[in-house]
Amino acid sequence: MSESPNLGLPFLAAGQAQKHVTLNAALSVLDALVQLAVLRADLTAPPASPAEGDRYIVAAPPAGGWAGQARAVAVFDGGAWEFHAPTEGWLAWNRASNTLLVYDGAAWTDLPVVITALQSLSRLGVGATADATNPLSTKGGVLHDADPDTGDQRTGFNKATPADDLALTFQTGFSARALIGLLGSDDLTVKVSPDGSSYFDAMVLDRNTGAASLPANPKFSAWVNFDKYVPADTWTNIGANNTRHNDQDCFAASAGLFTAPHAGYYAFGAGYTFKANAAVPTLLRVGLSVNGAAPTLDARGIQGDATVVTLETSLSVTALLKLSAGDTVAAVAYMATNDGYVLADQNYFWGHEVA
Secondary structure: OOEOOOOOOEOOOOOOOOHHHHHHHHHHHHHHHOOOEEOEOOOOOOOOOOOOOOEEEOOOOOOHHHOOOOOOEEEEEOOEEEEEOOOOOOEEEEOOOOEEEEEOOOOEEEEOOOOOOOOOOOOEEEOOOOOOOOOEEEOOOOOOOOOOOOOOOOOOOOOOOOOOEEEEEEEEOOEEEEEEEEEOOOOEEEEEOOOOOOOEEEEEEOOOOOOEEOOOOOEEEEEOOOOEEEOEOOOEEOOOOEEEEEEOOOEEOOOOEEEOOOOEEEEEEEEEEEEEOOOOOOEEEEEEEEOOOOOOHHHEEEEEHHHOOOOOOEEEEEEEEEEOOOOEEEEEEEEOOOOEEEEEEEEEEEEEEOO
């Protein structure tokens, strides 16, 4: 063996003449490769005016005086270029980009640089590849344990201004499905998405009061502004041609119907003041009709004729109803034996989703 197996340093031979030549050649290789720091790693041809001792990693495709030396360490020594083929595991500092390079047997790639206990890193990947969009990237679980001295664990997140976003993003196949954070304001907001591009506000916690709102839940309040005629012995839709509010547009004033957008529990209330036509009915009822059916006992109110007084008697009902998606709910009135009216503007119908 005439040279070392790793760096290719020439060995002195027994009885060799001019041993200093061989020794100096070995020292030149050591000087070129030990504590390796290259000026650049993106040139494919030699620079115009290299200085003695300049070192480069030859980029592909090599040309000119570097032809055929892709990935090699090129050293300008004695007025000529010398080349050293890397082996797996070689490290080199790239002075142009301030990054540490490692040769994996096929290519030179960047490694994060550990400086002063991991200060001022531009990117860090743990089991994953960090990039410009995700300068910190991890794969697998992440544990933040309590401080052994205080028992506390606090992880801070900061944004520049209230109008900016600060969010935890939950994804499926790298497509967002939920966001939690300070999203465009300093209120705490939970958003959900079916496709990663359109979002719905599921919950908002007001930063000033702590009050919680559910913007996506339907809520409405309505009334009818004319005397609504109710024939005798017939459950009649009171209707409601005016709304005070109608979040999510689930109440149709033209039909006086609320339509459940999805399955869940809903709270409703309805009431009216009675107006006589001729004879007073023997009893009054108010109820909540689901899908056009007569109200169940737990969704109706009643008042007998002994206390019925025109323009004064009022009755109401509230109920918690379990609905399926597409179910309709209407406020209905019933007047036994004799007909009458629901008094204009003295009536109401409201509802909202509970859970």
